[in-house]
Amino acid sequence: MKAVGYQVSLPASDEQALLDINLPDPIASGHDILVRVQAVSVNPVDTKIRTRAQPEQGQYKVLGWDAAGEVVAVGENVSLFKPGDKVFYAGSLTRAGSNSELQLVDERIAAIMPDNLSYAEAAALPLTAITAWEILFDRLELQQPSLKYPRPVLLIVGAAGGVGSILVQLARQLTTATVIATASREESKQWVTELGAHYVLDHSKPMPEQLKALDLTHVTHVASLTHTDQHYAELVTMLAPQGKLALIDDPVGGLDIMPLKQKSISLHWEFMFTRSMFGTADMQQQHHLLTDLSRLIQQGQIKTTLKQVSGAINAANLRQAHLQIEAGNAIGKIVLAGWE
Numbered sequence: 001m002k003a004v005g006y007q008v009s010l011p012a013s014d015e016q017a018l019l020d021i022n023l024p025d026p027i028a029s030g031h032d033i034l035v036r037v038q039a040v041s042v043n044p045v046d047t048k049i050r051t052r053a054q055p056e057q058g059q060y061k062v063l064g065w066d067a068a069g070e071v072v073a074v075g076e077n078v079s080l081f082k083p084g085d086k087v088f089y090a091g092s093l094t095r096a097g098s099n100s101e102l103q104l105v106d107e108r109i110a111a112i113m114p115d116n117l118s119y120a121e122a123a124a125l126p127l128t129a130i131t132a133w134e135i136l137f138d139r140l141e142l143q144q145p146s147l148k149y150p151r152p153v154l155l156i157v158g159a160a161g162g163v164g165s166i167l168v169q170l171a172r173q174l175t176t177a178t179v180i181a182t183a184s185r186e187e188s189k190q191w192v193t194e195l196g197a198h199y200v201l202d203h204s205k206p207m208p209e210q211l212k213a214l215d216l217t218h219v220t221h222v223a224s225l226t227h228t229d230q231h232y233a234e235l236v237t238m239l240a241p242q243g244k245l246a247l248i249d250d251p252v253g254g255l256d257i258m259p260l261k262q263k264s265i266s267l268h269w270e271f272m273f274t275r276s277m278f279g280t281a282d283m284q285q286q287h288h289l290l291t292d293l294s295r296l297i298q299q300g301q302i303k304t305t306l307k308q309v310s311g312a313i314n315a316a317n318l319r320q321a322h323l324q325i326e327a328g329n330a331i332g333k334i335v336l337a338g339w340e
Contacts, residue, residue, distance in 0.1 A: 001025050002339055003100035004315045005060030009051050012322035017050065018315040021060055025102055027073075032104045033081050034073040035089075039123035039337040040098045040313055041066040041306075042321040043162060049093075050322065063318075064097035065090050065273075066333075068113050068122035072102070080107045080287065088113040088290065090127040092276035099318065101339055108283045109276050111290030114297040117304060124306035124333035125166065125297075126290060130272040131248060132167035133289045139246040139268035140221045142175045148220075148242050152177040155219040155238065157203060158226035160188035162333050163248065165195060165305035167223060172196035173301045180219065182207070191331050203227075207234050222246065226328075229253060239265050246270055307332030312340045 003023045010017040028034040046063045055061040068088040071081050081087065089110035091098055113122040137143050142152060152175070159168050159181030171179045173196070181197035183189045184204040192200055201210045211219070218240035224231065229251035236259045239245060245260070246268040257267060275283045296302040311317045313336045321334045 001101040003060075003062050004064075004313065004318050005055075005062045005099070006050060007055055007058075007060055009054050012047065012050070012319050012326060015319075018063075018319050018322070019060075020315045023060070023062075023100065026096075026104045028078075028104060029075040031077050031106050031108060032075045033071050033078055033087070033107050033110065035067065035069040035087060035103050035105060035110075036072050037067050037069040037098050037101060037103055037313070038119035039068045039335055040064050041124045041127075041162075041333045041335045042318065042325055043127050044325055045093075045127075046097075047322050047325050062096045062099050064099035065093070066123055066125075066127045067091065067098035067103065068119040069103075074107075078107050081110070081112075086113050086115075086119075087111065088122040088126050090130055090272065090286075093273045094277055099313065106276065106283070107287070109286040111287050111294055114294045116298055118337075120309050120335045120337040121304040121306050123337070124162075124304050124335050125293065127272060128162040128305065128333065129166045129170075129293050130286055130289060131163045131270060132170050133293070134272060135163075135167065135223050135246050135248070135268075135270045136170055136175065139270050140223065140244050142171070142177060142221060152221060153180065153216060153219040154178065154221045154223065155180045155182070155201075155235075156197075157182045157222065157224040157228070157231055157235070159183055159192045159197065159200075160185075160331050161225060162305060162330070163225050164192070164223075165332050166302070167225075168192055168195040168197050169302045172198075173296065177221065178216075180211075180214075180216075185329075188331055203231060207231070208237050211238055219243065225249065229255070233259070236260065236263070236265065239263060241265075244268060305332045306335055308334045310334055310336050312336060312338045314340060
């Protein structure tokens with residue numbers, strides 16, 4: 001099968017950073033489904049692993065943790081899918097990625113893709129949607145009514161990116177929270193407003209003053225998706241007593257949690273690969289939430305966050321997509337579709 005992989009960690013600008021290769025076809029067994037990959041999207045995790053994870057000598061590492069395609073074979077224990085099903089999923093960090101014509105994925109973390117989306121539109125969604133869903137409902141627990149938060153106010157830092165683009169929509173459609181997004185460019189401000197944000201703050205300027213200008217004294221929940229270390233002091237200031245802070249990035253130098261104590265602010269990490277990485281008892285929750293997402297999309301409540309299709313799935317196009325992700329100014333998702 002065709003695939004894209006690497007043997008040496010190099011800058012994305014280097015032609016050897018990602019290579020077009022051929023690998024043996026995998027075989028489905030157990031709970032695995034074998035998917036013929038039709039489209040993939042690129043995420044920051046792809047670029048981080050490319051620069052940090054050196055494959056074993058003589059081996060290729062295949063990246064990619066967002067895909068849509070068709071099931072071509074199933075393992076003996078599979079009960080959720082059959083050959084011919086069109087699926088979407090984010091996969092597992094512990095296995096070969098989706099930048100290959102054929103990929104094995106555990107059925108418990110995949111779902112039938114929305115029938116009103118193309119493969120490219122569907123591939124833009126799984127990793128970011130799972131992350132956003134788990135932030136809202138598993139970490140911030142916004143679905144649970146609480147006397148502490150009669151009128152929840154959710155602040156989403158870096159809302160125009162992949163995770164933020166779906167998080168804004170889910171929060172607006174599935175919770176009663178007032179949704180405040182942050183964005184610093186006019187095109188990103190317009191994007192998050194179109195997705196449903198009630199208000200937009202400019203995170204390149206002091207945010208507490210902007211919050212007060214909205215006649216709001218505090219926010220009850222924060223989803224910090226990027227540059228948490230730069231905004232941390234402001235977030236603690238803006239959070240209400242007993243508020244919740246969730247983050248997904250890697251703050252430079254770590255975080256000093258002591259400023260959270262006086263307000264009893266709880267800190268939550270979200271890493272959507274935890275369930276698949278550790279084979280948790282509730283791993284199939286990712287199948288269920290993707291199934292719910294598919295229903296919401298088919299009903300028109302949520303839309304794909306695809307912003308750019310960058311050609312076929314090959315090394316040259318993936319290197320270019322990695323460069324765009326590393327530049328840090330992407331809006332929505334970058335997708336590659338089809339094989340040459």
